Amino acid sequence: AFLRSGVEMQARFGRYPGAVERSVAIADEIGFDLQKARPRLPVQAPEGHTPMSWLRELVRLGADERYAHNREEAEERLQRELKVIEEKDFPGYFLIVHGIVAFAREQGILCQGRGSSANSAVCYALKITAIDSIYYDLPFERFLAATREEEPDIDVDFDSDRREEVIQWVYDTYGRRNAAQVANVIQYRPRSAVRDAAKALGYSPGQQDAWSKGIERWGAIHPDDVESSGIPKAVVALAASFLGAPRHLGIHSGGMVLTERPVGEVCPIERARMDDRTVLQWDKDASAWMGLVKFDLLGLGMLGALQHTFDLVKQHLGEEWSLDTMPKEEAGVYDMLCKADSIGVFQVESRAQIGTLPRLQPRCFxxxxxxxxxxxxxxxxxxxxxxxIRRATGVDPVTYPHPVLEPVLRRTKGVPLFQEQLMQMAIAIGDCTPDEADLLRRAMGSKRGLERIETLREKLFAGMAKHGIVGEEADAIYVRIQSFANFGFAESHALSFALLVYASSWLKLHFPAAFCAALLRNQPMGFYSPQSLVADARRHGVVTRRPCIQASQAQADLEALDGAVRTTGLDSCVETQPQVPRFDRRARHSLEDHRRDGALAIRMGLTDVKGIGADVAARRRSCR
Structure with a gap:
């Protein structure tokens, strides 16, 4: 099948004068903008409430709890955010995310909003996020600005072991005809292109695999790889024509679309290979163009590991801990990190992080x-x-590009690190509005960021001139702002992840056996193999025992060392914490004082044996 050209159509219908011309006129009359079929969200609000009034009520209830200590101060910020949400007609989006998170919490599923949503006091009041944007002075416009037409982007991480429960709840709540997951269009890469080209030309499966393994996974098909692998020219030529073309559809890591009317009326859908899942045949970009609202329900292995640790501690020691109840700002946690003892800890276990921790010497959240x-x-x-690092450790003095910028850069010792700081710098010295600052921030993440930033150059320089910043001083500040087109991390994202860094560090310090067993249950995850995690646990005095056909559970578990289970360590370590002092490398840092599961050993699970899967391990355990 193919589309005939205009010349071909004229020749084909030459005996019907004017037919081709009239077909164009008819097409113009019956054509329509597909985006006008944009569906609405399936918003659910109690009787007597509009979506906006119900959102205001939920925010009021949440703020009474979370902002009890500064209710009046928070009210102004909350009302400003709610005004923007109402003007943009976004209350339904927030209500849906709140409902999903509320369900997860009711079911005991660990979850946490992250990313730019942590810039919102409304999200904090709704318990979608755990970061107080008012306390950290995070700009709401980083999350939602009046100049944005699209819905805000709220990413929520869930315990990866139980994320499917959340997904199925969404299907059940909103209906399988009104919910679907977003597709990923998997494109041909060098290896898959060579394999399929060889298959199309009749080569054996073994030969297909051999040739594909000799090719780089990404990029182009290099002549050196082709020559060393002995791939026929016909295969190479055909494979080269495949590169970048769509190969098949996958499922987006967490994106779900919800619509008021059946989603199949808007775009094509299909059943996924996984049970009880429906998938769009569009990727996230096509869905966004159509106006389909995507909700990101992501699985995070560390949340699963934390939940397993809490469960193991409760089961074997009778102590019940959660992210909310563990002591905050404990000196022992920071001492452990200052010694680069962070294998298995979320986000700070890479070699680069391990090398930086002793230099930075973290002493607060x-x-x-x-x-x-x-x-x-x-x-x-x-x-x-x-x-x-040199400023934080006192080697170099803390200086600021201009006194006006001191409040903006004080927390980062005068060194701009975060996207939010760029926005605040533009507001402080460039007289930009928060919305203009958000335009600047979005330019940073664009491939044409430098060009977009240039459009705000005059605005920035005029604002700096009002503050007496001119000449080389103004140029130097502008260069710093311009450099954010190439780098800049979201402060809200870093703060959200820092919560999990502290939580995983605290559990590693006080319950190293339970924490290691939990990490083993959630493999693969992180930088290290199970062997490395076990070796690190042994260095911390944890006894690990081999898998046993009689004693092992399906997954790694804990068991008593000598038949008597008791809590070890000092109770003072988990009680009210004194102020964290400066780190003293020469001071005694006893792990035994902090460890509370010292009477327990790790028993490796049956699934830790190569070749034994979860199903086999479960059947073997049930036969005892």
């Missing part, structure tokens, strides 16, 4: 956010890592 943000390609390439 915000230092953890800095640590996460520093070891990123952008700050490293932008030369921000060493200046910050």
């Amino acid at each position: 915000y230092d953890l956010a800095i640590e996460i943000a520093l070891i990123r390609p952008g700050p490293i390439q932008g030369g921000a890592v060493h200046p910050y």
Whole structure:
């Protein structure tokens, strides 16, 4: 099948004068803009409430709890955010996310909103996020600005073991005809292109695999690889024509679309290979163009590991802990991190992070956010890592580009690290509005970021001139702002992840056996193999026992060392914490004082044996 050209159509219908011309006129009359079929969200509000009034009520109830200590201060910020949400007609979006998170919490499923949503006090009041944007002075416009037409983007992480429960609840609540997951269009890469080209030309499966393994996974098909692998020219030529073309549809990692009317009336859908799932035949970009609203329900392995740790501690020691009840700002946690003892800890276990921790010497929660943000390609390439560390450790003095910028850059020692700081700098010295600052921020993430930033140059320089910043001083500040087109990390994202850094560090310090067993249950995850995690646990005095056909559970578990289970360590370590002092490398840091599961050993699970899967392990356990 193919489309005939205009010349071919004229020749084919030459005996019917004017037919082709009239077909164009008819097409113009019956054509319509597909985007006008944009569906509405399936908003659910109690009787007597509009979506907006119900959102205001939920925010009021949440704010009474979360902002009890500064209710009046928070009210102004909340009302400003709610006004923007109402003007943009976004209340339904927030209500749906709130409902999903509320269900997860009711079922005991660990979850946490992250990313730019942590810039919103409304999200904090609704318990979607755990970061107080008012306390950290995070700009709401980083999350939702009046200049944005699309819905805000709220990413919510769930315990990866139980995320499917949340997905199925969404299907059941909103109807399978009104919910679907977004597709990923998987494109041909060199290896898959060579394999399929060889298959099309009749070569054996073994030969297909051999040739594909000799090719780089990404990029182009290099002549050197072709020559060394002995791939026929016909296969190479055919494979080269495949590169970048769609191969098949996959499922987006967490994107779900909800519509008021059946989603199949808007775009084609199909059943997924996984049971009880429906998938769009469009990817996220096509869905966004159509106006379909995507909800990101992501699975995070560390949340699963934390939940397993809490469960193991409760089961074997009778202590019940949660993210909300564990002591905050414990000196022992920061001492452990200052010694680079972070294998298995969320986000700070890479070699680069391990090398930075002793230099940065984190002593408070915000230092953890800095640590996460520093070891990123952008700050490293932008030369921000060493200046910050030297200032933080007192080697270099803290200076600011201009006194007006001191309130903006004080927390990062005068070194701009975060996207939010760029926005605040533009507001402080450039007289930009928050919405204009958001335009600047979005330019940073664009491939044409430098060009877009240039459009605000006059505005920035005029504002700086009002503050007496001219000449080389103004140019130097502008260069700093311009550099954010190449790097810049979201402060809200770093703070959200810092919560999990602290939680995983606290559990590793106090319950190393339970924490290691939980990590083993959630493999693969992180940088290290199970062997490395077990070796690290042994260095911390944890006894690990081999899998046993009689004693092992399906997954790694804990068992008593000598038949008597008791809590070890000092109770004072998990009680009210004194102020964290400066780190003293020469001081005694006893792990035994902190460890509370010292009477327990790890028993490796049956699934830790190569070749034994979860189904076989479960059947073997049931036969005892």
